[in-house]
Amino acid sequence: MGIVLKSRDEIRIMREAGRHAAEVLQILADAVRPGLNVLELDRIVRKEFKKRGVESPFLNYQPRSDVPPYPSTVCVSINAQIVHGIPGNRELAEGDIVSMDLGTIYKGYVGDTAVTVPCGTVRPEAQHLIDVTRESLARAIQAATAGNRLGDVGHAVESLAKQHGYGVVRKYVGHGVGRSMHEDPSVPNYGEPGKGKPLKPGMVIAIEPMLNQGTGETREDADGWTVWTADGSLSAHFEHTIAITPDGPEILTLL
Numbered sequence: 010m011g012i013v014l015k016s017r018d019e020i021r022i023m024r025e026a027g028r029h030a031a032e033v034l035q036i037l038a039d040a041v042r043p044g045l046n047v048l049e050l051d052r053i054v055r056k057e058f059k060k061r062g063v064e065s066p067f068l069n070y071q072p073r074s075d076v077p078p079y080p081s082t083v084c085v086s087i088n089a090q091i092v093h094g095i096p097g098n099r100e101l102a103e104g105d106i107v108s109m110d111l112g113t114i115y116k117g118y119v120g121d122t123a124v125t126v127p128c129g130t131v132r133p134e135a136q137h138l139i140d141v142t143r144e145s146l147a148r149a150i151q152a153a154t155a156g157n158r159l160g161d162v163g164h165a166v167e168s169l170a171k172q173h174g175y176g177v178v179r180k181y182v183g184h185g186v187g188r189s190m191h192e193d194p195s196v197p198n199y200g201e202p203g204k205g206k207p208l209k210p211g212m213v214i215a216i217e218p219m220l221n222q223g224t225g226e227t228r229e230d231a232d233g234w235t236v237w238t239a240d241g242s243l244s245a246h247f248e249h250t251i252a253i254t255p256d257g258p259e260i261l262t263l264l
């Protein structure tokens with residue numbers, strides 16, 4: 010299927026889906042501390058979703074038959090884990106950097122958002138990676154205006170990463186969002202200005218830079234889901250769901 014443009018009414022609903030995702034992700038971010046069992050993050054999500062009438066697009070998600078269904082409501086990726094980490098019986102430690110990715114389904118529409126947060130005090134190098142990755146998302150969002158192209162969005166991430174010597178993950182990309190979590194188009198975190206598909210009002214996309222301290226190369230875990238940096242270096246990940254409007258990009262997953 011090609012790119013599905015959303016009506017103003019659909020974007021109104023997606024704003025609600027996005028707000029639930031943003032609010033629950035903030036609750037998770039506030040819960041992160043040394044000694045927290047990662048399983049508790051999934052428990053918090055289940056409780057909050059139930060209260061809000063939200064469902065999870067992650068739980069039992071199975072993009073291909075050769076991977077197991079995803080067993081949780083949240084992805085928690087720690088240190089050299091990039092994305093899709095499965096919450097397990099593990100305690101967070103002081104100095105960890107913790108990437109959390111959360112999806113909602115509300116009134117039939119998906120919100121998708123992620124942050125990386127420090128657990129307690131982290132090394133300055135780790136904090137810098139987090140800060141640059143957050144900034145790369147901000148710049149990519151600024152570039153996501155109608156009339157610009159996907160290459161402009163990807164270039165915003167890639168150029169900032171390069172300035173700081175960080176590797177851009179190329180194997181995993183952002184995506185269109187709507188009734189499904191993953192729709193067309195793919196939204197890479199690299200590209201050439203002026204190239205790629207044009208952005209149009211009514212498009213809703215998830216932009217999600219993943220930056221590594223080392224190279225952008227990845228390694229998949231035997232669990233079928235967790236993605237690691239190939240060189241064992243730290244990785245950070247931020248994501249927002251963005252609607253392209255005639256007045257500019259609107260972040261649907263902002264608090």
Ligand code: MF3
Pocket residue numbers: 066067068070079083084093110111112121215217234248
């Ligand atoms: N939310 C992820 C993304 O940003 C996808 C997670 S799929 C899961 O595209 F199954 F791992 F949850």
Ligand code: CO
Pocket residue numbers: 110111112121122123248
């Ligand atoms: Co996500």
Ligand code: CO
Pocket residue numbers: 121183184215217248
């Ligand atoms: Co996404």
